[in-house]
Amino acid sequence: MTTPLSVLDLSPIPSGGSAADALRNTLDLARRADELGYHRYWLAEHHLAAGVAGSAPAVLIGLVAAATSRIRVGSGAVQLGHQTPLALVEQFGLIEALHPGRVDLGLGRSGHRGPSSEKTPGTPREPVTRAGRVVDGLLIPPPFDPTRLIASPRLAFQASLLWQPGGHAPAFADQVDDILAFLHGEYRAPEGWTVHAVPGEGADVEVWILGSSGGESARVAGERGLPFAANYHVSPATVLEAVAGYREAFKPSAALAEPYVIVSADVLVAPDDDTAAELAEPYGLWVRDIRTGAGAPPYPTTGQARAHTWSDEERALVQDRIDTRFVGTPERVAERLDVLRRVTGADELLVTTIAHGHAERVRSYELLAAAWHELDARTEGTAA
Template sequence: MTRLSILDLAPVVSGGTARDAVRNTVDLARRAERAGYHRYWLAEHHLAEGVASSAPAVLIGAVAAATERIRVGSGAVQLGHQTALAVVEQFGTLDALYPGRIDLGLGRSGQRTKELRAAAGSPPPAVPAVPAEPRVVHGLLIPPPFSYASLAGSPLFRLHASLLQQPGAESPDFAEQVDDIQAFIAGSYRSAEGHAAHAQPGEGAEVELWILGSSGGQSAQVAGERGLPFAANYHVAPSAVLEAVEAYRDAFKPSAVLSAPHVMVSADVVVAATDEEARRIAAPYGLWVRDIRTGTGAPPFPSPLEAAAHVWTAADRELVADRVDTQFAGSPGTVADRLRVLRDATGADELLVTTITHDHEDRARSFELLAAAWRD
C-alpha cells in the first residue's frame, strides 16, 4: 500500500497564538503516529503571522521527543538562508538524539531571491492569444501556472531578503550545497584548497536525505542526478507536478541510496464526515491564499465565519483558483479516491498530505479519518 505522510506548517489561527500552534503540532504528531502515518514533516516559513514553523529543526526535536516510531523531518530546509555545515550540525544533533528516525528535506526556497528580483524588474510577459486553460491528465486536474513575479516587488518580499541573510551575503549554488551536505555526512568534505573539515555531530548521521521541488528545474535535476528521493509539490505548484516528476525520473542515476527513482507527491486535503462539512471547514483556505498572493503575507488562518463574510470579486477567485480547485476537500471516501488519482497520475511511491483548518480538532480528525479510509 502507498504510504501516507504529513506536512505540517504549525498554523496560527485567528484568535490563537504561536504557542497554541506549536503545542497543537506536538499533539497532532502523537495522533498521527497512532493513526499509522509514516513521516511527519515540518515546513520552514519566515515572517508569516499565520505560520509558526520558522525553526523546523527545533520543532522536529520536540515532535521526535513526543513520539516513538514515526519518522520526523523537514519539508524543507531553505538552503538559501543557511550554510551546509549549519544544516548538517543541526540534523546530526537530531540524529544523535533520535537515531534512524530523522529525514532531512532540502529545498531551493531562499535561493530564488535574485531570480524573482530580476523578474520584478522585467516587463510583463506578453499575454497569449488564448489564455491558458486547466487540463485533466489521467483524471488529475492540472491548472494554469501562477506567476510569483508580481510579489517580488512587494515591501514584504524585500524585508524577507534583508532579514534572512547577512548584508551582502550570496547563497552558493543549490547543487553545490547539496554536495557539501552529502560530503559532511560522509566525512569526505574538502575545501577548494583541499582542507578537510568534519561536522560533529553530523558526520556519519543516519538521516534520510530528500530534495523537494515545485518544477522540473534544478531541484528535480539535482535529486535525479544524485540518486536521491524527490518530493514534488502538487499542493504548492499543481500546474508543474507532472513536469517535476518527469524531469526527476529523466535525470535519475542509481546511487548508493536508491537503485530506482522514488517519488513522494504532496496534496492539500481536508476530510470530514461528509463532503458538505468538509467544504465548510475548508472554505477559509481560499481567503488565506488570496492574502498571501496579494503581498500581505500569510495572516492568521481565518475561521469559516470570517471567510463567509468576505466579498469575493472575480479577480479574487481567479487569483486563487489553481490552489482552491486542487484542494481535496470531502468525505474520507471522496478524498481517498482523489488521492489515488494523484498517485496514479504521477506514479508516486508515497503521498504527503497537508491540512489547515481553523479548529485544531477538525484538523486532527481530518488526518484520522483519512488514515482509516486509506487502510480500507
Template sequence: MPPTPLSVLDLAPVSAGSSVGDALRATLDLARHVEDFGYHRYWLAEHHLVRGVASSAPAVLIGQVAAATSTIRVGSGAVQTGHRSALSVVEEFGTLATLYPGRIDLGLGRSGQRRVEAGQAPLVPTPATPARVVDGLLIPPQFSYAKVLASPRFAQISALLYQPGAVPPPFAEQVADVLALIRGDYHDADGLDAHAVPGEGTDLEVWLLGSSGGESARLAGALGLPFAANYHVSPATVLDAVTAYRDAFQPSSTLAEPYVVVAVDVVVAPTDDAARQLAAPYPVWVRSIRTGEGAIPFPRPADVVGLPWSDADQELVADRVDTQFVGAPETVAGLLGTLRDVTGADELLVTTITHDPADRVASYRLLAEQWLG
C-alpha cells in the same frame, strides 16, 4: 499489496483568535495522533515573518516532535538553503539524527536561492497555460509569482534573513557539501578536510524538494536521492517535476530506483458538505499569501461568510482551491488514488489546515481509516 504510505506536512498554522503557543502545542498533539493513525513521516515546513504560520525554525520544532513521538520519521519540508551554510544544516540535523537515530529526514529546497535570484533579475510574468485534465487529475494554469516577488513584504524577508552582501552558493554545490559532510569525505578547494560534529556518519535521510521540472528535480535524480514534488503549491507543474526527476535518475547507494512523494492539500470530514464548511476559509488564506501580505491566521468558517470576493480574487487563488481535495473519506481517497496513479507517487504527503485543531486531527484520522484500513 500494502497501501501507498501517507505522511504529513505541517506548517504549524496559527488559527484566528489563538496564539503561536497554541499552534506549536497543536503541532505536537497532531504528531502524536498521526503516529497512532499509521502515518509514515511528519515534515515541518519553513516560513518566516508570517503571522499565520509558526514553523520558522524547523530544526527546533523537529526535535520537539521527535521527543513527543517514538516511531514516526520526522523531518524538514524543506530547509531553505539560501540563507544557510551546508555546515550549519548538517550540524543541526546531525544533532537530531544522533538523538533520534533512524528517524530524521533532511529535506532541502532551493527557495532561499530563488529569493536572491529574484532580487537580482527582472521579473518576467509566467506565460499563461490552459487548464487540462490528465487521466482524471486537474492540472490548472500556472500561477505567476511576479507580483509576490515584487512585494515589499518579500523584500523585507530577504533583508532580514540574509547577511548584507551575502551570496548563497549554487544549490548543487551546497547539496554536494551537505552530502560530503555527512559521509565524512569533505575537502575544500585547498584540499583541507572538515568534519561535522555532530553530523558526520549519521543516518540522515536526505531529500530534495521541488515545484517544477527545474534544477531541484534534475539534481535529485542525478544524485539518486528521493524527491518530493508539490501538487499543493504548484499543481500546474507537478507532472513536469516528477518527469524531470525520473528522466534524470541515476541509481546510487541511497536508491536503486526513483522514489517520489507528492504533497497535496486535503480536508476530510464525515460528509462532503461538512468538509467544504471546514475548508471555506482556505481561499481567503491563500489570497493573503498570493497578494504578498503573507499567510494570515487561519479564519473561522463563519468569519468568511459574506466577505467581499471579486473575480480577480477568484483568479488569484483558483489553482490552489481547485486542487484542494475536500470531502468525505471515500471522496478524498478517490482523489488521492488518482493523484498517485497519474504522478506515479510512491508516497503521499498530506497537508491539512482547519481553524479548529481538533478538526485537523479528525481529518487525518478519517483519511487514515479509509486509506490505510
C-alpha cells in the same frame, strides 16, 4: 497499492490563537499521526508570517521527534539559501544522534538571491495563459503567474532580513554536494584540509530535495540519486513536469537504486460533504493573502471568510488552489488521492491539512488514515 501516507505540518496559527497554541497543536498532531501509522511527519519553514509558527524547523523537528516513537521526522523543506551546509548537517545530525534512523533533511531552494533558475536550460516553461486540463482524472490547472508576488517590495525587504549583510548563498547544487560530503565524511577544504561535522558525520539522515517544476531542484535530485518531493498542493500546474524531470535525470546512487517520488496534496476530510465544505471555506481567503504578498495570516474562521466580499481578480488568484484541494468524505478524498498517486506514479503521498479548529484537523487525519487503509485493502484484494 501499499502507498504510504505522510504528513506535512505548517504549524498554522488560528485566528484568535497564538504561536504557542500552534506549536502545542503540532506536538499533539504528531503524536496522533504516529499512532495512526503515518510514515513521516515533516515541518515546513516560514518566516515573518503572522499565521505560521514554523520558523525554526530543526528546533521543532527535535521536539516532535522527542514526542513520538516510530514516525520519521524531517523538514519539508529548510530554506537552503538562509543556511550553510555545515550548520544544517550539525543541526540534523544532533537530532539523529538522539533519534537514530528517523530523521529526514528536506532541502528547498528558497532563500537564494536573484531570479529563479528553476527551469531546465533550453526547455521553455509553458506560458501562464495555458488552459487547465484533466490528465487521466487528475486536474492540472492553469499555472499561477508569480510575477507580481516576486516583484513585491515587501517580500524583498522581508527576505533581506534573513540574509547576512553582503552574504551570498552558493549555487544550490554545490550546497547539496557539500551537505552530502559532510554527512559522508568526505568534505575537503580548498587547501586540502579535512573538516568534520560533529555531530552529523556518519549520521543516518535521509536527504531529500523538494521542487515545484522540472528544473534545477528535480535535476539535482535525479543526478545525485536522491529522493524527490513534488508539490501538487502549492504548484499543481507543474507537478507532472516536476516528476518527469526528476525521473529523466535520475542516476542510481548508494542511497537509491531507482527514483523515489513523494507528491504532496492539500486535504480536508470530514464525516460528510457539507461539513467538509463548511470547514474549507476559509482556505481561499488564507491563500489570497499569501499570493498577494501579505503573508500567511492567522487562519480565518468560517464567519470571517463569509464576511469577505470577493472580486473576480481575487477569485482568479486562488482558483487553482481551491480546485485542486481534496475536500469531502473520507471515501471521496481517498479515491481522489488514489488518482493523484496513479497519475504521478508517486511512491508516497504527503498530506497537509489546515482548518481553524485543531480538533477538526486531527479528525481529518484520523478519517483519512482509516479510509486509505480500507482502499489499500480493497485494492490488494482485487489484485489477488
